[in-house]
Amino acid sequence: MTYPSLKDCILDLEKNGHLIRIKDEVDPDLEMAEIHRRIFQAGGPAIFYEKVKGSPFPAVSNLFGTLDRARFIFRDTLENVKKLVQVKADPTYLLRNPSNLFSLPFTAAHALPRKVSGGPVLECQTTLDQLPQIKCWPQDGGAFILLPQVYTEDPDQPGISHSNLGMYRIQLSGNQYEPNRQAGLHYQIRRDIGIHHTNALRRGEKLRVSIFIGGPPAHTFSAVMYLPEGLSEIHFAGALAGRGFRYTIRNGFVISTDTDFCITGYMDPAKTLPEGPFGDHLGYYSLEHAFPFLEVESVYHRKDAVWPFTVVGRPPQEDSVFGKLIQEIAGPMIPKEIPGVKAVHAVDDCGVHPLLLAIGSERYTPYQLEKRPQEILTNANALLGYGPCSLAKYLIIAAGEDDPGLDIHNVPAFFQHCLERVDFTRDLHFQTATTIDTLDYSGTGLNQGSKVVITAAGKKIRELSQTLPEGLKLPEGFENPKIVTPGIAVIQAPKFVHYSTEAARVNQLCKIWQEKNWGDELPLLVLVDDADFSSAPFSNFLWVTFTRSNPSHDIYGVGSFQEFKHWGCEGPLVIDARIKPHHAPPLIEDPAIQKKVDTFKDRIYNTETLK
Numbered sequence: 041m042t043y044p045s046l047k048d049c050i051l052d053l054e055k056n057g058h059l060i061r062i063k064d065e066v067d068p069d070l071e072m073a074e075i076h077r078r079i080f081q082a083g084g085p086a087i088f089y090e091k092v093k094g095s096p097f098p099a100v101s102n103l104f105g106t107l108d109r110a111r112f113i114f115r116d117t118l119e120n121v122k123k124l125v126q127v128k129a130d131p132t133y134l135l136r137n138p139s140n141l142f143s144l145p146f147t148a149a150h151a152l153p154r155k156v157s158g159g160p161v162l163e164c165q166t167t168l169d170q171l172p173q174i175k176c177w178p179q180d181g182g183a184f185i186l187l188p189q190v191y192t193e194d195p196d197q198p199g200i201s202h203s204n205l206g207m208y209r210i211q212l213s214g215n216q217y218e219p220n221r222q223a224g225l226h227y228q229i230r231r232d233i234g235i236h237h238t239n240a241l242r243r244g245e246k247l248r249v250s251i252f253i254g255g256p257p258a259h260t261f262s263a264v265m266y267l268p269e270g271l272s273e274i275h276f277a278g279a280l281a282g283r284g285f286r287y288t289i290r291n292g293f294v295i296s297t298d299t300d301f302c303i304t305g306y307m308d309p310a311k312t313l314p315e316g317p318f319g320d321h322l323g324y325y326s327l328e329h330a331f332p333f334l335e336v337e338s339v340y341h342r343k344d345a346v347w348p349f350t351v352v353g354r355p356p357q358e359d360s361v362f363g364k365l366i367q368e369i370a371g372p373m374i375p376k377e378i379p380g381v382k383a384v385h386a387v388d389d390c391g392v393h394p395l396l397l398a399i400g401s402e403r404y405t406p407y408q409l410e411k412r413p414q415e416i417l418t419n420a421n422a423l424l425g426y427g428p429c430s431l432a433k434y435l436i437i438a439a440g441e442d443d444p445g446l447d448i449h450n451v452p453a454f455f456q457h458c459l460e461r462v463d464f465t466r467d468l469h470f471q472t473a474t475t476i477d478t479l480d481y482s483g484t485g486l487n488q489g490s491k492v493v494i495t496a497a498g499k500k501i502r503e504l505s506q507t508l509p510e511g512l513k514l515p516e517g518f519e520n521p522k523i524v525t526p527g528i529a530v531i532q533a534p535k536f537v538h539y540s541t542e543a544a545r546v547n548q549l550c551k552i553w554q555e556k557n558w559g560d561e562l563p564l565l566v567l568v569d570d571a572d573f574s575s576a577p578f579s580n581f582l583w584v585t586f587t588r589s590n591p592s593h594d595i596y597g598v599g600s601f602q603e604f605k606h607w608g609c610e611g612p613l614v615i616d617a618r619i620k621p622h623h624a625p626p627l628i629e630d631p632a633i634q635k636k637v638d639t640f641k642d643r644i645y646n647t648e649t650l651k
Contacts, residue, residue: 041116042282045160046254046300046346049113050088050100058085058109059100062644065091068099068183070633073176073351076101077629078637079645080351080358085109087645092347095172099347103257104361111365113257117282118369120147124279125267126372151275153200153285159297160342161255162290167220167339168212171301172347177319178630181328182214184318186349189252189263190225191294192236195243200287200294204232205273207263210251210303215314215328223334224315225249225307226326228478229487230430237332241309249307249334250293254300254348256281264362266370266428291337300345305334317624320479322391322587323354324624329486353627354583355388363388374429378422380415382440384429385448387586389579393477394586396432397448398423402439402497413439413467413495420469420493431477433489434586439497452525452578458496459504459527459563464597465608469493472592481624482590490592505561512558515548518567522575528564530581532571536618539593546616550598553611560598560611567616574617588617 043049053059060079066072066089079087080102086109089099104110111118124147173183190208193199208231211217211224227233240247252259258281262273278285286297293304312330320326350358363386374384380401387395400419402411416437423429423437438446438458446457469492476482476489483489504527512521517534524530531549536542546567553565566585568574574584589595594616597609 043113043256043258044283044298045256045342046100046348047344049103049257050086050346053086053103053109053113054088056112058112059088060085060645061088061090063090064640064644065093066644067093068095068172068174070175070178070630071637072099072101072174072349074629074633074637075645076351077353077357078641080105084645088346092172095170095347097170097172097341097345097347099172099174099349101349101351102358103348104261104350104365105358107361107364110361114261114280117147117258117280121276121280122369122372124148124151125369147279150282150284151279153274153278153287156286156288156297158288159286159295161295161297161299161302161340162288163343164341164345165339166341168223168303168336169220171212171339172349173213174349176351177325177353177627179317179325179625180319181211181316182217183212185210185212185251185253186351187253187260189255189259189296189299190227190233191250191252191296192233192247193294194236195239195245195247200274201272203272203274203294204236205259205263205277206231206233208233209318210334211315211318217313217333221336222313223303223305223336224313224331225334226315226318226331229475230428237307237309240307244309246306246308248293249305250295251303251334252296252299252301253303254346255296255298256283258282259285259296259299260348261362261365264359265366293337295340300342300347302338302340303334303336304338304340305336307332307334319353319627321352321355321357321359322394322479323583324479324481324587324626326479327481327624355391360388363392374426378419378426380419381423383448384423385451386429386432387451387582389451389582390586391479391583393428393431394433394480395582396423396429396435397451397454398435398437399440399446399448400437402441411439411442411498413497416495416497417469417493420495424471424491424493431475433476433480433482433491434494434591435491436494437496442497442499451582455528455564456504456526458494460500460502461496461498462494462563463501464563464613465610467495468595468608468613469495470592470607480587481622482588482594482620484590484593489590492591492595502560502563504563509556509558509562511556515545515552517545518549520571522571524566524575524581525578527562528566528581529562530566530568530571530574532569533567533616533618535569536616536620538621542616543596546596546614550596550600550611550614553598563612565612565614567614567618569618585615585617588619588623589615
């Protein structure tokens, strides 16, 4: 099934039982997001909102709310697109799979964009304030576009084949934006639009920006897809849609003619305005910062336009499905592009970038009886220079030869495998002043923080304990130790005040652990604010540990030492994952909105009937 429009997709989902309609008027200020979250968490269908308060346009969300539904939407094209990506990563794929020689040329033909004279999106015009003003979290700075496709071209190399189509958040209202004339444009570090922005700055030119909202679902997904170099999002969008990307030029702007809405305008490279806060996908607010903004020229829309949106927050959310589908499509590329790497898993439970797991190869010195991390450290360095993997804050990599059955997606088992083998006197490798994800506030400033690589190779060197040390007595203020899983314990610590005082407190714990000779059968100790919450389920442990710590500042160790420039420890590694004063606040729903949604859930929707 190929969809020339978003409406065609909505009708097909409804026909096949994958969509419900809400006929009552709903409020885009927190209410729609609360409905979306509940239905997503129940594993429910896509949601069509017929009446949006304050807007003439209906809306739809949760289109990609389950992996099965995402696969259903792309059921006629997904497998061939996977093969096309594999051919791009490894041209010998066709030689080994000659049966694909017939189908792939048709898929490749759809990848070619088509310039047309006009299209449905140019039928009508409106203003920003008429668009659904969706606000998802109480402290959000205004309404945001939540599934935008932001189109830019490189001023040094213009043309659609060298363009970028990315999903960068757009703030429609609030802050200092001039109503209907300006919109915030927030892009994170290591995004292609940043290259276009840099080149426009150097040339002293304004950057043309087109924002597409809606259209074939393949276009939306393409804006978040990581692709091998030389394969543009526009080409990928056509291949996945089974229909070439249609576009035209209006007043010098590229316009997707199949989209539901298109906003055009200029980004003045030399100007910024405060943008945010915004409840983001790590589970915290990204705070107000100066970012570029759009001087809006036109807002086009189809006669039958539908406004698509999603809701982000602490994983899992709908964007978690995007991540799974991306790994399904792009997963085969990494082993081909980085020799020796066998598998990679960006862990969604802690917001993707904070924790990256990898399986590599250890083949450098097969003649040595004692295996130690060598090639996997080379693999790790390559991963930290590879596309989105470069934003990893914690990278834990194991040698695949030690356990050929190791499943990188079984995260507790992966941790157990690594903790049985890691030698913290040698296997910790820090980058102490570097860039981290824009949305991660655990570091020393916006885009600033540290990274650590933890390597594990060779035979088991310890048996992991499932119990606390006998006679464990913690220093004053430390309490409620809990086993998370074999080899890992969390300890509830006093409220964090300042590094100058807390470092001494944590080092006191490490000193006592060493003096009492409690050993390293629990090789990972994590200090937390709430041990009950952080110990179960395992997803809570992952979220707390890796979103609330900065390796250079928050890693300690029992029997720690520094030898020349190398830091290590002889006993357990200690991570301080308490909330720090500079951290962004976590996302909390508005109780009044929750209560309101409770009152009409039986009339508008019922999550129990959606399962």
